[in-house]
Amino acid sequence: MPVQLLEEAQVPQVLDVIAVRAWCSLALEALGRDRAEIDAINVYPVADGDTGTNLYLTLESAHQAVEAVFAGLEAGPEPAAPALPEVMRAMAHGALIGARGNSGTILAQLLRGMAQVLAADGAGEGDHAGGADADALRLALGRAAEAAREAVAHPVEGTVLTVATAAAEAASAADGGCREVVRAAYEGACVALDATPGQLAALGSAGVVDAGGRGLVAVLGALSEAVSGEAAPVRGRGAGTRARVDAVPDGVLLECPEDEGAAGPAFEVIYLLEAEDGAVARLRTRLDALGDSLVVVGGDGLWNVHVHVDDAGAAVEAGVEAGRPYRIRITHFGLGDVHATHAAAPRERAQRAVVAVVPGDGLAGLYREAGATTVPDRPGEPPASGELVDAIRRAHAREVVLLPNDAELRHTAAAAAEQARSEGLRIALIPTRSAVQGIAALAVHEPDRRFDEDVVAMTSAAGATRYGELAVAERQSWTMAGICQAGDVLGLIDGDVAVIGGEVPATARTVLDRMLAAGGELVTLVLGEDVSDEVAAGLERHVRESYLAVDTVVYRGGRQSALMLIGVE
CATH class of the missing domain: 3.30.70.120 (Alpha-Beta Plaits)
Structure with a gap:
C-alpha cells in the first residue's frame, strides 16, 4: 500500500476516545505555548492580562479529569478504553470545576455543550459510545456555540462567542467526514478572529484580536490535529490588526482605551x-x-x-x-x-513558608496550626497547578517548601514550583506522597535555620515515614493482594493494596502489624469522619500491647478525608 494511503487509513473516521484524549493533551500544550501571547493581548472586558493563563488552567483541569478516567480503567483486571460519553462528561466536568476567569468559564460551557451531544444517552450507553461521526460533530459544535451564548447574560459580538458561532457555522456547511468538519471549524474560527477588531472598539483601538477568541482558535487547532493527524496550518498575517498582534512583545500588557472598560466594577x-x-x-x-x-x-x-x-x-x-x-x-x-471584599495593606514578605495539599478540613486545621498555607484536596477534584501557585503567592514568603502529599500530584506540583521560580521565589518541592509524610516533615520544620538544611531535614523525615491507607473498594478489581469486591475494605501500604478485609478494625490491625514488622517508633493515625472513637481506641491499645516502645498519636481528618491514613516513623 502506498505511504499516503496507509497514513489516510490510520486516520479515524470518527471522533473516538483516543482522539479526545489526544485533543486534551494537544490543546493544553497549545495553550501553554501561546499563554503569554494571549495574556498580552487581553484588553476586553478588563485589561488584566490573564486570559491565556485562565484558559490554560481551565483546560488543565479538564485534562486531569480525562486522564483520571483512563487511569481508573487501565488499573482494572481487564484494561480497557472508556466509552466516548464517559470521557466527554469527564472533560466537561473537569473544565467546569476548574474554570478560571470569564474566558475559562465560557470555554467550560463550550465543552459542556459538545458533551451534551456527544454523550447523549441512548439505550443504556451513549449513542456515540464508539465514536462520533461528522454529523454528530456538526451538531456538537453548534450546541457548544448555543450553550455559550445562553450562559452569558449580555452577549457581545467581537468576542469568543462570535468566534465559536463562526466555527459552528463553518462546520455545519462543510462536506466530508470528521477531518473536513473540524478543519472547516478551525478555519472559520480564524476568519472570525481576524474580524474581531472591527466589531469591538476596545480591540480596534488597541490593534489586537480578542484574547478569548485567540484561545479558542488554539483549542480548535488542537482538535483538528487530533482528528486528522496533521498540525493545523499556521495562517499568514493579515493586514493591520493581525500583524500588530503578532508584533506584541512577550509580557507586554496592552491597556484598554480610556473610553471603554477603564471604569468598571472593582x-x-x-x-x-x-x-x-x-x-x-x-x-x-x-x-x-x-x-x-x-x-x-x-x-x-x-x-x-x-x-x-x-x-x-x-x-x-x-x-x-x-x-x-x-x-x-x-x-x-x-x-x-485577595480572597476578601477589601484589599489588605501591603505587608513585608516572610522569609520562609510551607504550602501543603491536604485532604479533609480536620487535617487542614492541623497544618494551619503548624504554620502551613493549605490547599484542599477534595475527592475527585485534585487541585490544579494554578491553585498551588495561588497558595504560594498567598504564603507571601521569599522561600517556600511545597508538600503535595499525593503521588498523583507530582507533575502538578512540579509545574507550580516552576511557575513560582519564574516569579523570583525560591521553591523546594518535597515529594511527599501522603499527608502523614507531610506531618512528619512539618514536625522537624525550623524556619530559622538555613533553607537547604531545613529542606534536607524535612525531606529525610518524610522519607523515613512509611504510609498506609484504608479505603473502600468501589467495584470489583484486581489488586496486588488479589481480586477485591465492591465494598471490601482495602489496606494500602506505600501506595499498593496489601490487605483485603471485611471490616475496618481488623484490616487496620493487619496493616499496622505489617508496617511495624520493619520497626518504628511512632504511629500516626488520621481518622475519617466515619471511623468511631472506639475503633481508634482499639488500635491504640493494639499498638501499646504489641509494640511496647511505639507511641501512637491520633488526629481527626474531618469531612472529605480518607477513611484512615496511617504513618509509621
Whole structure:
C-alpha cells in the first residue's frame, strides 16, 4: 500500500476516545505555548492580562479529569478504553470545576455543550459510545456555540462567542467526514478572529484580536490535529490588526482605551455552586443587577458562577441564598487575588513558608496550626497547578517548601514550583506522597535555620515515614493482594493494596502489624469522619500491647478525608 494511503487509513473516521484524549493533551500544550501571547493581548472586558493563563488552567483541569478516567480503567483486571460519553462528561466536568476567569468559564460551557451531544444517552450507553461521526460533530459544535451564548447574560459580538458561532457555522456547511468538519471549524474560527477588531472598539483601538477568541482558535487547532493527524496550518498575517498582534512583545500588557472598560466594577467573583435550576435562575437576575460580565455555566446541580461587581460580599451572599457556594475566589482588579471584599495593606514578605495539599478540613486545621498555607484536596477534584501557585503567592514568603502529599500530584506540583521560580521565589518541592509524610516533615520544620538544611531535614523525615491507607473498594478489581469486591475494605501500604478485609478494625490491625514488622517508633493515625472513637481506641491499645516502645498519636481528618491514613516513623 502506498505511504499516503496507509497514513489516510490510520486516520479515524470518527471522533473516538483516543482522539479526545489526544485533543486534551494537544490543546493544553497549545495553550501553554501561546499563554503569554494571549495574556498580552487581553484588553476586553478588563485589561488584566490573564486570559491565556485562565484558559490554560481551565483546560488543565479538564485534562486531569480525562486522564483520571483512563487511569481508573487501565488499573482494572481487564484494561480497557472508556466509552466516548464517559470521557466527554469527564472533560466537561473537569473544565467546569476548574474554570478560571470569564474566558475559562465560557470555554467550560463550550465543552459542556459538545458533551451534551456527544454523550447523549441512548439505550443504556451513549449513542456515540464508539465514536462520533461528522454529523454528530456538526451538531456538537453548534450546541457548544448555543450553550455559550445562553450562559452569558449580555452577549457581545467581537468576542469568543462570535468566534465559536463562526466555527459552528463553518462546520455545519462543510462536506466530508470528521477531518473536513473540524478543519472547516478551525478555519472559520480564524476568519472570525481576524474580524474581531472591527466589531469591538476596545480591540480596534488597541490593534489586537480578542484574547478569548485567540484561545479558542488554539483549542480548535488542537482538535483538528487530533482528528486528522496533521498540525493545523499556521495562517499568514493579515493586514493591520493581525500583524500588530503578532508584533506584541512577550509580557507586554496592552491597556484598554480610556473610553471603554477603564471604569468598571472593582472585583471579579468566581465560585462553584451546588443549587437547583430554579434558584440559579433567580441568582442570575440578582447578579445581573449587581454587576456585569455575568456568566453562569453548568447544570445537574453544579454550577460555575462568574461576575464582575463592586460589592463582592453581595455577590457571595447571593450564592449562599441560592445554594452552597464553595471554592470562592475574589480578585480585586489591579491588586490580584485577595480572597476578601477589601484589599489588605501591603505587608513585608516572610522569609520562609510551607504550602501543603491536604485532604479533609480536620487535617487542614492541623497544618494551619503548624504554620502551613493549605490547599484542599477534595475527592475527585485534585487541585490544579494554578491553585498551588495561588497558595504560594498567598504564603507571601521569599522561600517556600511545597508538600503535595499525593503521588498523583507530582507533575502538578512540579509545574507550580516552576511557575513560582519564574516569579523570583525560591521553591523546594518535597515529594511527599501522603499527608502523614507531610506531618512528619512539618514536625522537624525550623524556619530559622538555613533553607537547604531545613529542606534536607524535612525531606529525610518524610522519607523515613512509611504510609498506609484504608479505603473502600468501589467495584470489583484486581489488586496486588488479589481480586477485591465492591465494598471490601482495602489496606494500602506505600501506595499498593496489601490487605483485603471485611471490616475496618481488623484490616487496620493487619496493616499496622505489617508496617511495624520493619520497626518504628511512632504511629500516626488520621481518622475519617466515619471511623468511631472506639475503633481508634482499639488500635491504640493494639499498638501499646504489641509494640511496647511505639507511641501512637491520633488526629481527626474531618469531612472529605480518607477513611484512615496511617504513618509509621
